[in-house]
Amino acid sequence: MNLPLPWPFEREFMQLALVAAVVVGATAPLMGVFLVQRRMSLMGDGIGHVAFAGVAGGVLLDIWPIWSALVVSVAGALTIELLRSRGTAGGDLALAVFFYGGIAGGVVMVGLADSLDGSILSYLFGSILTVTAGDVWVVVVLGAVVAAAILVAARALFAMAVDEEWSHVAGLPVGLLNGALAVLVALTIVAAMRVVGILLVAALMVLPVASGQLLARSQVAILGWSVVIGMSAAVTGLAAARVWGLAPGGTIVLVTVVVFAVVAVGAAIVGARRRHLATGLFPIDSHSH
Amino acid sequence: MTTPLLAADRISYAYGMTPVLTDVTLSVHAGEFAALVGPNGSGKTTLLRCLVGLTAPQSGSARLFDADPTQRRHGGRLGYVPQRPALAAGLSATVEDVVSAGRLARRSWLGGRRRSDREPIDAALEAVDLLPLRRERVSRLSGGQQQRAFIARALAGEPELLVLDEPVAGLDADSQACFRRSLAGLVERGGSVLLVSHELGAVADALDRVIVLKGTVRFDGTPEELTARGVSLGVHEQDLPLWLEGVR
Numbered sequence: 401m402n403l404p405l406p407w408p409f410e411r412e413f414m415q416l417a418l419v420a421a422v423v424v425g426a427t428a429p430l431m432g433v434f435l436v437q438r439r440m441s442l443m444g445d446g447i448g449h450v451a452f453a454g455v456a457g458g459v460l461l462d463i464w465p466i467w468s469a470l471v472v473s474v475a476g477a478l479t480i481e482l483l484r485s486r487g488t489a490g491g492d493l494a495l496a497v498f499f500y501g502g503i504a505g506g507v508v509m510v511g512l513a514d515s516l517d518g519s520i521l522s523y524l525f526g527s528i529l530t531v532t533a534g535d536v537w538v539v540v541v542l543g544a545v546v547a548a549a550i551l552v553a554a555r556a557l558f559a560m561a562v563d564e565e566w567s568h569v570a571g572l573p574v575g576l577l578n579g580a581l582a583v584l585v586a587l588t589i590v591a592a593m594r595v596v597g598i599l600l601v602a603a604l605m606v607l608p609v610a611s612g613q614l615l616a617r618s619q620v621a622i623l624g625w626s627v628v629i630g631m632s633a634a635v636t637g638l639a640a641a642r643v644w645g646l647a648p649g650g651t652i653v654l655v656t657v658v659v660f661a662v663v664a665v666g667a668a669i670v671g672a673r674r675r676h677l678a679t680g681l682f683p684i685d686s687h688s689h
Numbered sequence: 690m691t692t693p694l695l696a697a698d699r700i701s702y703a704y705g706m707t708p709v710l711t712d713v714t715l716s717v718h719a720g721e722f723a724a725l726v727g728p729n730g731s732g733k734t735t736l737l738r739c740l741v742g743l744t745a746p747q748s749g750s751a752r753l754f755d756a757d758p759t760q761r762r763h764g765g766r767l768g769y770v771p772q773r774p775a776l777a778a779g780l781s782a783t784v785e786d787v788v789s790a791g792r793l794a795r796r797s798w799l800g801g802r803r804r805s806d807r808e809p810i811d812a813a814l815e816a817v818d819l820l821p822l823r824r825e826r827v828s829r830l831s832g833g834q835q836q837r838a839f840i841a842r843a844l845a846g847e848p849e850l851l852v853l854d855e856p857v858a859g860l861d862a863d864s865q866a867c868f869r870r871s872l873a874g875l876v877e878r879g880g881s882v883l884l885v886s887h888e889l890g891a892v893a894d895a896l897d898r899v900i901v902l903k904g905t906v907r908f909d910g911t912p913e914e915l916t917a918r919g920v921s922l923g924v925h926e927q928d929l930p931l932w933l934e935g936v937r
Contacts, residue, residue, distance in 0.1 A: 437781070556798040559790035562782055562827075563839075569741045569769040570794035570846070571761040613781045617826050622781055 408642035417528045417595075417638055420536050421652060423543040424592040424604065425634030429626035430550050431588050432605030433612070434581055437561035437619075443480065443582075444602030446495035447589050449502030450476035452598050455523045456509035465523065466538070466590060473586035476502065481582040485575065526597030526649030528638070535594055542591035546584050553577060558619045596649035604630060607656035614667040629659055692755050693718050694850045694881055695740055700749035702735050709735050711905045712749070717850070717883050722876045722895060724884045727902040733885045734772070736902065737854050740883075741769055754850075765795035768848030770839050772855045773832065784830070784838050785823040788813055791845030806845075813844035816871040818863075833864030840871060850881045857886055865891040 402412045409418050428444075435443050454472030458465035476498050483494035510520055522530070531539075550557075556577055560567045567574050585605075592601040612626035637652030693716035702710040709732040717723050727733050738744040739751045742758030754763050768791075791813065792806045814820045817837035822830065827838055836856060843851055851872070857865060869891040872882050876895075884892060899915055901908040908915060 551801075552799050555790065555801065556793060558782065558786065559793055559798075562787055562790065563771065565743065565771050566769060566790075566839075566842070567793075568743060569761070569767065569771075570791075571763065571765070572793060572798050617781065617824060618783045619781070619786045 408639050413529055413531075414638070414642060416531050416533060416536050417648065418635065420528060420531050420539045420595050421634035421638050421648075422631050423539050424588075424595045424601075425608075425630035425632075425652070426627045427543040427546045427588050428592055428601065428604035429608040429612070429630040430546060430623070431581070431585050432609045433619075433623050433626050434557050434561055435585065436606060436609045436613070437558070440484075440495075441606045442492070442495050442499075442602070443477075443585060444589060444605040446480060446499045446502070447473050447477050447582075447586050448593075448598045448602050449499045449506070451502070451586075451589050451593060452506040452524065453502045453509065455520065455593075455598070456506040456513070459520065460509045460513040466594075469523075469593065470586070470590045473590055474583050477582035477586040478579060481578050485578060522597075523593050524597050524599055525647065526593065526595050526600065528595045528648045531594055539591045539595065542587050546588055549580065549584055553580070554620075554623070557581060596652055600649050600653045603653045603656065604633075607653070607660055608633065611656070611660045611663040614663045629656065633659060691718060693752070694754060695852070695883060696752045697736065697740060697746075698750050698752070700736065700739055700746040700751060702732070702739065702744075702747050709904065710739075710746075713902070713906055714749075715900055715906055715909060717881060719849070719881055720876070720879060721897050722872065722882045722884075722892075723898040723900060724886060724889055724892070724896050725900045725902055726886055726889060727907075729887055731887075731903045733887070733902055734854060737852065737885050741767065741852055765846050766849045768794070768843035768846050768851040770836075770843045770851070770853040770856055773836050773839065773858075782827055783824050784814070784819055784827050784841075785810070787827050787838050788819075788823075788841045788845050791842040794846035794848075809847055810845050813841040816844055816874060817841045818867045831861070833861045836860060837864055837867060840868065844871065844875065848875075848880065850883065851875055852883045852885070854885050855887070856884065857888060857891065868892070869895060 403415055405415060405418075409415055432441075432444065435441055451469045451473040454469035455465040457472060458468030461468065480494045480498055483497075556567070556572050559570070559572065560574060560577060564574060588605070589598070589601050592604065595601075596604060608626040608629040609622070611629050612622040612624075615625045616622045633655040634652050637655040638648055640646060640655070641648035641651040696716040697713050700710055700713045701708065709730075713732070713736055715725075725733055725736070735744065739746045740753065740758060742751070742753065742761055745759055751758050754766055756762050789802060789806060789810050792802070792810065796803075811820070814823055817840055819834065819837055819841060822834065827835060830838065840853070840856065843853075857868060860868060872884070872892060873895045876882055889896070893912070896912050899908065899910065899912055900906060
C-alpha cells in the first residue's frame with residue numbers, strides 16, 4: 401500500500417521504513433530511560449551482542465534468525481539480571497561477560513556456517529530500506545507490548561530506579577519487574593535490529609534519554625522528551641539518509657548524537673547565564689555594605 | 690496486652706563466624722515512639738533488616754503486623770526510611786517524583802498517579818518543609834534535604850508504623866528540627882515510630898522508649914528509667930561509649 405506522502409517518503413519502501421523507524425525511535429528510549437537511571441546504560445549493548453549470537457545460531461541451524469535471536473536474547477537478559485540482582489557480578493561485569501561471550505559465540509557460529517555475508521551484516525548494521533510489511537508488523541506489535549507494559553509499570557520502575565531496597569520493603573514485586581524490564585529490553589533489541597542494526601540499537605536506548613535528562617527534571621517529562629527525540633531522530637535520519645544516500649541506521653543514530661551535542665551546549669550556556677545572573681545580583685548587595 | 694506492630698523473638702544472626710545479634714527480643718506497640726540505639730557495629734541495621742523483611746533471621750523470628758515480614762503483606766501500613774541511599778549519578782528525578790513513589794506502598798503499583806494521591810503527597814512535603822522544592826531535582830539537594838525527601842516518601846504512604854535507619858546522620862540543624870516535628874506529628878496522630886540510630890540528637894526528649902543494643906538488648910525501658918540509672922539522654926555519638934557503660 402502506497403500512501404500519498406511527500407518526498408522523500410513517497411515510495412512504499414520508504415513508508416515501511418518510516419513506520420518501523422518511528423516505532424523503534426519511540427520504543428527504544430521508553431526502555432532506555434530506566435536503564436540510564438539505574439546506571440545500566442550499556443545493557444542494550446550487552447544484550448545486542450547476545451542477540452548477534454542468536455542470529456548466527458539461527459543461520460547455523462537454518463531457522464529464522466529473528467526467532468533464535470529472540471530466544472537467546474531473552475535468556476541472556478534474564479541471566480544478566482539474575483547475576484546483577486544476586487550480586488554474583490556487578491551490573492557492568494555481568495554485562496561484560498555477555499558482551500564478549502555473545503560476540504565471540506556469534507563469530508564462531510558464523511564461521512561454522514561459513515556465512516559471513518550480506519544477510520549477517522544486515523542484522524549487525526540494519527537494513528531498514530528492505531524491511532517487509534511482515535517485519536513492520538513484528539516491530540509494531542512488539543512496540544505496542546513494550547509501550548503498554550511501560551504505561552502500566554512506569555511508576556514502580558521509576559521508584560526502583562531511585563531506591564531498590566525501599567521498593568522491596570514497600571512491597572513492590574522488584575524481582576518480577578526487573579525480570580520483565582530485562583525481557584522487554586531484549587524484545588526491543590530484536591524488534592529494532594532490522595532497523596538500525598544490533599550494533600546501534602543500544603544507542604537509541606541511551607542517547608535520546610541523555611538529551612531528555614538535560615531538557616526536563618521530572619521522570620515523566622524526561623520519558624516524554626526522550627520518546628519525542630527518538631521519534632524525531634528516526635524521521636530526520638531516515639530522510640537525510642535518502643537525500644544524501646547515507647546508511648540509514650547510522651544516520652538515525654548520528655542525528656541523536658547531534659541532538660545531544662546541541663542540547664548539551666545549550667544547557668551549558670543557559671546554566672552559565674543563570675549563574676551569571678545570580679552572581680550579578682550580589683555586587684549590588686556588596687556595594688551597600 | 691495488644692499484639693505488637695513489630696516484634697523480634699530471640700533473633701540471632703552472624704556474619705561468618707562473627708555473631709552480630711544474639712537472642713534479641715523486643716517489640717514496638719501502637720502509639721509508641723521508640724528508639725533503638727547503639728554504637729556502630731552493634732547490630733542495629735542487621736536487626737532492622739530482619740524486622741522489615743529484607744533479611745531472614747538465622748534463628749528466632751520476626752513479626753510485622755503479626756505476619757512474617759519477608760512476605761511483605763503489610764499493605765502500606767509500614768513506612769520505611771533506609772539509610773540515605775547513594776543516588777545514581779544519572780538519576781534525574783524531582784523531589785515530587787521521589788515522594789509520590791510513597792503512594793505505591795499504600796495501593797496497587799499498577800497504573801499512574803491518582804487524584805486521591807495528591808493530598809497525602811502535599812501533606813508529606815509540607816511535613817518536611819519541602820513544598821517549595823517539590824520540582825527541584827533531588828540530586829541537587831543538600832544531604833539533609835535529601836533525607837527529608839526520603840522521610841516524606843515514607844509519610845506519603847500514610848503509615849501506621851514508621852521505621853527509620855540512621856535518619857539523623859549528618860543532618861543540619863534545620864533538618865533536625867524539621868525531622869523532630871514530622872515524627873512527633875505522626876505519633877500525635879496515633880502512629881508509631883521506631884528510630885534506629887547511633888545518636889538521638891534532636892528527638893531525645895520526644896521518645897517514649899529507648900532500646901539499647903550491643904549484640905544483644907542491654908536496656909529496654911522509658912527514658913526516665915534510663916535517666917534513673919544515671920545515664921544522660923543527651924545522646925550524641927561521642928557520648929555513646931560512656932552511655933553504654935552506664936547500662937550494664
